[in-house]
Amino acid sequence: MNQNLIKVNKKDLPVIIDLRYASTNNFTKKKLYTSDICLIHKVAYEHLHLAVEIAKKQNLRLKIFDAYRPANIQKKLWDCLPDPNFIAPPYKGSPHSRGVAVDLTLTDKQGNELDMGTDFDEFSRLSYHGCLDISAESYKNRLLLLGIMIDAGWDFYRNEWWHYQLFNSKKFPIIYES
Numbered sequence: 001m002n003q004n005l006i007k008v009n010k011k012d013l014p015v016i017i018d019l020r021y022a023s024t025n026n027f028t029k030k031k032l033y034t035s036d037i038c039l040i041h042k043v044a045y046e047h048l049h050l051a052v053e054i055a056k057k058q059n060l061r062l063k064i065f066d067a068y069r070p071a072n073i074q075k076k077l078w079d080c081l082p083d084p085n086f087i088a089p090p091y092k093g094s095p096h097s098r099g100v101a102v103d104l105t106l107t108d109k110q111g112n113e114l115d116m117g118t119d120f121d122e123f124s125r126l127s128y129h130g131c132l133d134i135s136a137e138s139y140k141n142r143l144l145l146l147g148i149m150i151d152a153g154w155d156f157y158r159n160e161w162w163h164y165q166l167f168n169s170k171k172f173p174i175i176y177e178s
């Protein structure tokens, strides 16, 4: 395994892990990952850890949909949806392939997902930050996630409420193989 990647492990970090690309429950309807081990860059892990602690203070938990994404899988996603508004083109490299991005939502203590107005990977403008066409409750929940992640040192992506990445993501090299 690449020495910069750390396994996100429910024992060490009280998060819920639901790697959607390791199942058929994703927009491609295909199982893209061969394993359901959740990996993240060790620098990003520290920020994730802080986000977990901040969420806990609010009686909330984090549920992770994706973190490190091998570059060949990024290419497959691009082939399914070649839209740079939502998927990073392979030549540019996704921050996920650098290990420094995470897709996630909030749950209550029991693990019930908070209503964010859309599901993960809904590729429409309803997923944009600043979209007023979602309910007040959904908007509040998105702001809560935004606040937790920003406080923990993550940058947001304006087209996807679930996506966060480190501010200096480009300085981390693409990791081709886990």
Ligand SMILES: [Zn+2]
Pocket (backbone or CB within 6 Å): 066, 096, 101, 102, 103, 162, 163, 164
């Ligand atoms: Zn993402």
